[in-house]
Amino acid sequence: MADSISASSQFGAVAYLRWRLFVNAFRRKEGAAEMAARLIVYPVGLLFLLGPMAGAGFGSYAAIDNQRPDLMAVVFWAIFVLQILVSVNLSPAAQSFDPETLIRFPLSFPRYLTIRLFLGLLSPSTIAGSCSLFTAALGASIAQPALAPIVFPAAFALALNNMFFVRMIFAWIDRWLSTRRARELFTGVVILFGIGIQYLNVTFNNIGHRSSRAAQAAKVAAAGRYYHRFEPVFKVLPPGLAGDAVLKQSHHATWMAVGEIGGILGFAVLFLGIFAARMRREYAGENLSEARVTPRKAVAARAGTVKVGARTEEENHFGLSPFIAASLQKESIYLRRNISQFYGFLAPLAMVLIFAGRTGSFGRTGFIFPSAVAYSFLGIAALAYNVLGVDASGIQSYLLAPIRMRDVFLAKNLLGFGLSAIQLGLVYAVVVFTSGRPPLLLTIATILWLLFATFTNAAIGNIYGRLRRRRRWIRTR
Amino acid sequence: MIAAVQTTSLTRRFGDFTAVRDVNLTVAPGQFFGFLGPNGAGKSTTIKMLTGLLAPTSGTISILGEELTAETVALKRQIGVVPEGLALFGRLTAPEYLRFVGRMYGLDAGTTARRTEELLDFMSLSAESSKLVTDFSHGMQKKLALAAAVIHGPKVLFLDEPFEGVDAIAAGTLKAMLQGMIARGATIFLTSHVLEIVERLCTHVAIIQKGSLVAQGSLEELRAGVEAQHMESGRAEKATLEEIFLNVLGTTGVAAPEQELSWLG
Numbered sequence: 001m002a003d004s005i006s007a008s009s010q011f012g013a014v015a016y017l018r019w020r021l022f023v024n025a026f027r028r029k030e031g032a033a034e035m036a037a038r039l040i041v042y043p044v045g046l047l048f049l050l051g052p053m054a055g056a057g058f059g060s061y062a063a064i065d066n067q068r069p070d071l072m073a074v075v076f077w078a079i080f081v082l083q084i085l086v087s088v089n090l091s092p093a094a095q096s097f098d099p100e101t102l103i104r105f106p107l108s109f110p111r112y113l114t115i116r117l118f119l120g121l122l123s124p125s126t127i128a129g130s131c132s133l134f135t136a137a138l139g140a141s142i143a144q145p146a147l148a149p150i151v152f153p154a155a156f157a158l159a160l161n162n163m164f165f166v167r168m169i170f171a172w173i174d175r176w177l178s179t180r181r182a183r184e185l186f187t188g189v190v191i192l193f194g195i196g197i198q199y200l201n202v203t204f205n206n207i208g209h210r211s212s213r214a215a216q217a218a219k220v221a222a223a224g225r226y227y228h229r230f231e232p233v234f235k236v237l238p239p240g241l242a243g244d245a246v247l248k249q250s251h252h253a254t255w256m257a258v259g260e261i262g263g264i265l266g267f268a269v270l271f272l273g274i275f276a277a278r279m280r281r282e283y284a285g286e287n288l289s290e291a292r293v294t295p296r297k298a299v300a301a302r303a304g305t306v307k308v309g310a311r312t313e314e315e316n317h318f319g320l321s322p323f324i325a326a327s328l329q330k331e332s333i334y335l336r337r338n339i340s341q342f343y344g345f346l347a348p349l350a351m352v353l354i355f356a357g358r359t360g361s362f363g364r365t366g367f368i369f370p371s372a373v374a375y376s377f378l379g380i381a382a383l384a385y386n387v388l389g390v391d392a393s394g395i396q397s398y399l400l401a402p403i404r405m406r407d408v409f410l411a412k413n414l415l416g417f418g419l420s421a422i423q424l425g426l427v428y429a430v431v432v433f434t435s436g437r438p439p440l441l442l443t444i445a446t447i448l449w450l451l452f453a454t455f456t457n458a459a460i461g462n463i464y465g466r467l468r469r470r471r472r473w474i475r476t477r
Numbered sequence: 478m479i480a481a482v483q484t485t486s487l488t489r490r491f492g493d494f495t496a497v498r499d500v501n502l503t504v505a506p507g508q509f510f511g512f513l514g515p516n517g518a519g520k521s522t523t524i525k526m527l528t529g530l531l532a533p534t535s536g537t538i539s540i541l542g543e544e545l546t547a548e549t550v551a552l553k554r555q556i557g558v559v560p561e562g563l564a565l566f567g568r569l570t571a572p573e574y575l576r577f578v579g580r581m582y583g584l585d586a587g588t589t590a591r592r593t594e595e596l597l598d599f600m601s602l603s604a605e606s607s608k609l610v611t612d613f614s615h616g617m618q619k620k621l622a623l624a625a626a627v628i629h630g631p632k633v634l635f636l637d638e639p640f641e642g643v644d645a646i647a648a649g650t651l652k653a654m655l656q657g658m659i660a661r662g663a664t665i666f667l668t669s670h671v672l673e674i675v676e677r678l679c680t681h682v683a684i685i686q687k688g689s690l691v692a693q694g695s696l697e698e699l700r701a702g703v704e705a706q707h708m709e710s711g712r713a714e715k716a717t718l719e720e721i722f723l724n725v726l727g728t729t730g731v732a733a734p735e736q737e738l739s740w741l742g
Binding site for chain 2: 097107
């Protein structure tokens with residue numbers, strides 16, 4: 001009976017759904033803005049795509065032409081890393097609907113899995129990776145046409161492998177990040193990873209200091225030594241196997257090259273199997289979004305809430321009206337529970353700590369303090385333009401309560417000013433610690449600039465937020 | 478006789494929390510079955526499990542005599558569901574959404590188009606056919622979700638709060654449609670907090686509290702139990718479903734004097 005629904009009907013339905021969701025995205029009021037955004041983003045995206053494609057093509061051509069087929073592994077590894085990085089940065093934006101909602105329909109598991117894989121095919125990371133692999137194979141084949149029968153299948157196998165690998169990793173990350181706390185910790189890890197990369201960049205490239213060609217060459221040689229130390233491991237992983245297949249073919253060991261391609265396909269099957277296992281659980285109705293709060297913890301959380309409420313009654317309001325104090329308290333609670341925002345507040349400080357420590361020409365000018373303050377301020381400034389954003393439909397509570405919106409905005413602005421002041425103090429401390437005390441006049445000028453920028457941003461943000469509120473209010477009515 | 482819906486020791490746990498515990502339900506074919514319970518009792522979790530959207534921790538489910546396992550595609554074709562969150566695609570129009578659903582159930586293009594038109598007419602949504610679903614009112618979205626749940630002619634229909642947020646006229650339309658389905662032999666399993674509607678529509682009810690089933694039977698059977706208590710206290714009137722519900726849950730529904738909110742004007 002299940003077979004009586006044709007695959008073309010169901011696959012066609014999902015393709016139709018994707019298409020209509022895409023077309024209808026331009027129909028709403030925001031559609032014009034979305035169209036404009038896409039008109040900008042697509043050409044930029046195309047440039048980003050053409051860069052790696054050209055790099056992979058010329059790189060592999062140069063490697064083969066210079067009789068260095070062993071370097072093909074480096075090209076394949078670079079494409080693999082690129083695909084992972086693009087996935088990390090762009091995958092949430094690529095989602096236009098949650099494919100998990102399809103499990104309520106009479107869809108067999110193989111079809112569900114196929115749909116999940118097909119949706120992955122359309123992701124920017126797969127497009128970028130696969131196109132780059134194609135040009136890599138093309139470049140190598142142009143340089144030495146005899147490689148074509150191996151390099152194209154190897155690139156195809158690697159494209160499949162990379163796609164399954166990325167899908168597998170993200171499926172499992174979805175599973176692990178099903179709770180808010182895990183997502184927040186993950187955000188922290190990603191930010192720390194980014195900061196770590198910057199630290200390595202600054203340290204390894206010695207930013208702020210001029211370095212000789214010889215020093216640069218020494219660094220490249222050191223990197224090469226590190227690569228060779230791990231080469232035995234890299235060699236047995238799919239990009240290494242693909243590179244080795246090309247190397248074997250260049251030595252006319254075609255059957256060994258075919259064996260290496262088989263190895264890549266073996267990895268691809270393994271990754272597909274792990275991905276399928278995750279999808280099978282999802283298909284069977286494993287609900288990841290359910291909160292796993294133990295009753296004891298839930299009771300404790302409730303008790304905590306009551307305690308906070310009781311304490312408020314006794315608190316003085318630091319000279320603020322009770323309305324503003326209540327709004328400010330709510331904003332502080334929101335900030336405390338939004339660890340992403342919290343990391344966003346701390347990350348610029350870490351970057352300042354890394355960069356301010358360099359005593360190069362940049363630091364000697366004395367402008368390190370204003371530069372650091374301006375950089376740190378960017379994170380807080382962004383918050384001002386979406387002052388009502390985190391409130392979502394809770395905005396209606398403000399509209400219904402006997403409170404002036406002016407007080408609500410004031411509370412939000414006070415929090416912003418407070419954060420700016422704290423950040424200013426911390427940046428000053430970091431700069432003094434790493435580069436010495438900045439000149440007094442420059443310090444005063446920087447503080448005055450920060451005051452100006454904070455007030456201006458708050459004012460524009462308030463007007464923008466108010467206009468957005470009005471639109472929302474009209475829509476609600 | 479093969480039950481339309483049957484569960485055995487159905488249990489669902491989330492970590493240490495047991496949302497549904499050892500539920501044994503039996504719904505005969507052709508029944509209009511009401512599944513009641515206070516907020517957070519486990520009604521929606523049970524419906525999700527019965528429709529394959531959520532895997533049970535333990536226990537079995539059979540629909541129309543066939544066990545609902547992970548891959549029972551044939552069974553999914555026999556059921557329709559209006560889930561708790563409606564699960565609509567906001568950026569489609571109503572005809573686009575119904576066309577998508579029809580194709581997912583394997584209906585041919587002609588049948589899908591004809592049924593779409595009939596359903597939109599019946600639900601008074603034809604005039605809104607160019608609007609995106611996200612711009613629909615809650616009641617309109619509910620009607621569309623119901624239309625999508627029945628477009629393939631299911632034998633068992635699961636409805637999670639179908640009358641919530643629906644105006645009186647639309648509620649009348651929905652009731653007429655559901656009663657028509659029952660008359661043609663379908664089985665309907667619904668949850669609702671509107672006990673008057675359940676009382677008017679359902680022949681059988683089950684009541685769940687804190688994840689456990691505390692009562693199940695025909696309305697008459699449950700009523701008889703409460704009326705026996707009425708007789709003891711000298712009351713002769715017929716028990717309402719609300720009285721049955723409160724009686725089963727062991728509450729009067731009225732706060733004790735010391736719990737009253739005396740500060741309310």
